[in-house]
Amino acid sequence: MNRILSLIAVTLLAASAAQAQPAKRRVQTPDKTEQTGKTSATDRASLMFPITDAMPEDVVWKRDIYRQLDLTKDKNAPMYYPVEPMGKQVNLFTYLFRLILTGRVTAYTYKLDGNESFDEKDKMPVKDMLERYGIYYEDQGGKLHVADSDVPSAEATRYYIKESIYMDQRTGVFRTKVTAICPILMRGADEFSTEATPYPLFWVKYDDVAPWLAKLPMMPSDLNNVTNMTADDFFTMNRYEGTIYKTNNMQGKVLRNYCPTDSDMVAEQKRIEKQIDDFKKNVWGDGFLPDTTKKDSLEAEKAMAKEKKSTKGLLFGRKNKAAKEKSAPASSGSAKKEKSESSASEAPRVSARRQRR
Numbered sequence: 001m002n003r004i005l006s007l008i009a010v011t012l013l014a015a016s017a018a019q020a021q022p023a024k025r026r027v028q029t030p031d032k033t034e035q036t037g038k039t040s041a042t043d044r045a046s047l048m049f050p051i052t053d054a055m056p057e058d059v060v061w062k063r064d065i066y067r068q069l070d071l072t073k074d075k076n077a078p079m080y081y082p083v084e085p086m087g088k089q090v091n092l093f094t095y096l097f098r099l100i101l102t103g104r105v106t107a108y109t110y111k112l113d114g115n116e117s118f119d120e121k122d123k124m125p126v127k128d129m130l131e132r133y134g135i136y137y138e139d140q141g142g143k144l145h146v147a148d149s150d151v152p153s154a155e156a157t158r159y160y161i162k163e164s165i166y167m168d169q170r171t172g173v174f175r176t177k178v179t180a181i182c183p184i185l186m187r188g189a190d191e192f193s194t195e196a197t198p199y200p201l202f203w204v205k206y207d208d209v210a211p212w213l214a215k216l217p218m219m220p221s222d223l224n225n226v227t228n229m230t231a232d233d234f235f236t237m238n239r240y241e242g243t244i245y246k247t248n249n250m251q252g253k254v255l256r257n258y259c260p261t262d263s264d265m266v267a268e269q270k271r272i273e274k275q276i277d278d279f280k281k282n283v284w285g286d287g288f289l290p291d292t293t294k295k296d297s298l299e300a301e302k303a304m305a306k307e308k309k310s311t312k313g314l315l316f317g318r319k320n321k322a323a324k325e326k327s328a329p330a331s332s333g334s335a336k337k338e339k340s341e342s343s344a345s346e347a348p349r350v351s352a353r354r355q356r357r
Contacts, residue, residue, distance in 0.1 A: 054207060055166060055177050062166040063276060064179075066114070067242030069159040075241040078218045078234060083154045092231060093156035093183050094148075095216050096204065101126055101144060105209050107202035113252060116162060116180045116203040124202050133185065133199060158184040160200060161235075161242065165276060167283070174280055178206050178235045206235070244269045 055062075071080035079092040090098075099105040107124045108117060126144060130137045136150045160182035167174050182203050186196035210232050217227035218234055234240065246254040259265040 055164060055175075055179075056168065056170070059166045060169050061279070062164055064248035065163050065165065065244055065272070066246035067161050067163065067240075068245050069161060069240055069242040071157045071159070073241055075239065078220050078229075079159070079231075079240075080157065081219075085148050089217070089227075091153055092216070093153045094151050095212075095231070096181075096183065096209065097146075097151055097153070099209065099212055100129075100202075100204070101146060104212065105204055107204055110182060110200040110202055114160075114200075114246060114254065115252070116182070118203075118205050129202060133201065152185055155185045155187055156183045156201075157186050158198060160184060160245075161240075163238075176238050180204065180206055181209070244272055247272060 069076050069079070071077065082089055082091060085094060096105070100107045103126075107126070107129060108122045109124045111117065111122075127137075129135075130144065130146070133152075135146060135152060138145045161178055162180040163176055163178050165174065165176050180203050183201050185199040185201060187199060188195075188197040213231035213235070214233075216231040218229045218231055219225060219227045220229045220234070220239065229239075244255065255265055255268050259268050
């Protein structure tokens, strides 16, 4: 009986020890992403090159703007040069192309309506992209290889970007954050046609490429040839220049749908920019709504200036009066003296002699 009881006690102790074992000591089967190593590579890039905080999900105001960047302009030139790789220096398109080709960054299909979608069904296979746009590649043991001379970086002279202008209620400031990037190939210009046809390639999520863009140096100025800026700094500080071609609206229209002429397009772009500026000013009470506080302060300032002016005039009058009263006796005395002297000089002199007796 004692032997049976001891066996039962040992069994209960073993079961309790198994339940008390820490979770991290238990053997777990690694996930598929850990076996491939793609997620860990992205995590390492995020840790080595941290980027700015993501946009909060509970913002109180946000406006999504789509812009077109022309890389032939001076402000956007850092994204385009060098056109061909020069040592470790590459332009933005070559860098993005290599990241997508090696599987570090995911590309998403550019749809006909121009809206970006980062769903699983919209992922673009790299091989389909290469064949669709006629980019020469070689399949080396299941790995796609594209030579530097075959990367169409010279044709990527435009970009579409989506930026979100939002108010961060935690800090009380407005921020502009780039959320998506789409490179565009300009093809078709020859001796018979002067205008090139745009071919948007794909969308990439900015948060996916930001850790890698923090490793890409840029030369932001012709006057200073030091590469003291990264591509992530370039987009974070909004150093680019682009024209608005679309905004997020309920009808999904682009500006070209309701702006038939170029002048109408420019006027609409200015109107949208002004709407955003007016909203920023209105938040702080300096916009198109009446600001009674400012009006009252101006009226009070005018009243104070008027009172100060009247007080100054009163004091000046009193000083003049006192000065006149002070100088009045002296002037009257001198006048009497002068009068007596003149009368004395004008009257005939009369001399009286004593007679001797």
